[in-house]
Amino acid sequence: MxxxxxxxxxxxxxxxxxxxxxxxxxxxxxxxxxxxxxxxxxxxxxxxxxxxxxxxxxxxxxxxxxxxxxxxxxxxxxxxxxxxxxxxxxxxxxxxxxxxxxxxxxxxxxxxxxxxxxxxxxALSEAHALCASLLKGGAIGTPRLAYAEMEDGPVFKANWRDWRSRSGARWPGVHEFEVGCTLEHAGYAASWLVSLFGPVAEVTAVSALTFPDKGPGTESLRLGPDFSVGCLSFRSGVTARVTCGLAAPRDRSLTIIGDKGTIVVRDLWDNRSPIHLEAFGAKRSLQHRVLDWVEWKVGRKLPLRLYAGSKVGYPKRAATSALPAYPSRIDFVGGIAAQADAIAKGTTPFFSGATARHLTEIVLALNNGRQGYRPRDL
Missing domain, CATH: 3.40.50.720 (NAD(P)-binding Rossmann-like Domain)
Structure with a gap:
């Protein structure tokens, strides 16, 4: 122990x-x-x-x-x-x-x-393992492009001052507004991308404070960026766009496009997020075809979102893990357990050392709106 x-x-x-x-x-x-x-x-x-x-x-x-x-x-x-x-x-x-x-x-x-x-x-989740197995098995051919969203919604307009953890801790809204949502959240996307596609060769990003008024009590604070968007060029040849913000509707999805199809992970914060797979040229589902027909008939886009392709089933598991409530359905201690196991075996856990620094570099480059930033060797 x-x-x-x-x-x-x-x-x-x-x-x-x-x-x-x-x-x-x-x-x-x-x-x-x-x-x-x-x-x-x-x-x-x-x-x-x-x-x-x-x-x-x-x-x-x-x-x-x-x-x-x-x-x-x-x-x-x-x-x-x-x-x-x-x-x-x-x-x-x-x-x-x-x-x-x-x-x-x-x-x-x-x-x-x-x-x-x-x-x-x-990125140690069951969803990640399933996504990685699909990529390894060639389900979408060679991955070329990825879109990672890390949008939290306009939380500064919500009653965040009343939010409490199970033991009564206040949600540190003021501090998060000062540090910036990219430093707090972009790592959830970067960890998936780096573990799936390898090291990043270059980051080009833009960040901004788009909503300087975060409500009473924040007027005199020096607030960090509440929006960032960056393009990550991976040494493996994959290109990814990462967005992070505190205003756009909540979206924590990942879309990976290969030369044979597309994988969509609905929620990077969900240990067993629904994952959808679509092969290019495959017959579209009945739901999609019906929706397309109805939209053509009424002549407008309907307020519905259907994910392309079919849901991929998860392998059966022996036991159910204890997880926080939505939206943070992550096994937070899983990283510590992986570290402890590696220490006992004398091996190196993936998210350690230079890899952990690499993720820090990526997030800092996104947060600071760096142009043409090249992370150190990994």
Whole structure:
């Protein structure tokens, strides 16, 4: 059994606690947060032990992996302290707010024989495994083009101040508006794309603050971009467009077009998202043909969305995983479990080291609207 400790008990920590039960090989030794009231509420709800300080976490020999769930601007400092203390680290995205700092962490982990791994874990989902198997089996031929959407809807117009996690943590809306939705969310798309198509050779992006008014209490804040769109050119030859925003209607889909057909993953945040497969030239479904006929008859586009092709069935599974409620149906602890398994076997988990830095580079380039940015060697 591998001992893990949480550093940070904010909103996302409850997602990790919800999915911890899926991985009995991991044991949570305790948690720490600089906000004592928040830590106490979290510990009381989940019945876990509290550490008095970060130093106490790092001094505990029972802790093999430090799980860094702090805010993005604290990631580098906490990651570095944990690595220097001889702990493996699993970090929420991004590894750091600067590529040089992320590279420093990767080198430090390598020098000390430690595993530094990063979120998100949605690319370890059953949906990802099914999509990857379709690509490997040549279902759509050679993949050429991908469209990844990471639109969260106009959350700043919702009652986000009232949103709470299971243990009572407030959704950090103000902080997310300051950091920018791309740093928070684009990794969910990038992790899928990199794991399916390999390293990115170049990123060209545009980012903007399109809605500077996020409501009362945000007027004096320095807000980050709430929209970004980027073109990723992969060394494998695939080209992908990635969008991320806080205004357009919610859409977390991935469309992959090959020279023989198309795969559509409806929701990158759903562990078993419906996946649709369509071969070019195949007879369209009855639903599609009926809809086309009706639209021709009425002379207008109807407010309906049908996904091209047929749904692909999932293999049967032995047990159902515990997952957070929609829309975050991700096994958040799955990444830590994969890391722990790799450490035990002496192997390298995919989303660790240079790959984790590569994802950080991509997300930073998208967030900063970089033109012709070439990530470092992977």
């Amino acid at each position: 591998t001992g893990i400790a949480f550093v940070g008990t904010g909103f996302v920590a409850d997602y990790y606690m919800t999915t911890l039960a899926n991985h009995p090989q991991l044991r949570l030794t305790g948690a720490w947060d600089r906000d004592v009231a928040r830590l106490d509420a979290f510990a009381d709800y989940w019945k876990v032990e509290c550490y008095a300080s970060l130093e106490e976490v790092l001094a505990d020999p029972a802790v093999a992996i430090v799980v860094n769930l702090t805010t993005p601007e604290s990631h580098y400092t906490v990651n570095r302290a944990a690595l220097c203390a001889g702990k493996h680290v699993y970090c929420e995205k991004p590894l750091a707010m600067d590529v040089d700092e992320a590279s420093e962490l990767v080198e430090l982990a390598k020098e000390r024989g430690l595993v530094l791994a990063g979120a998100p874990a949605n």
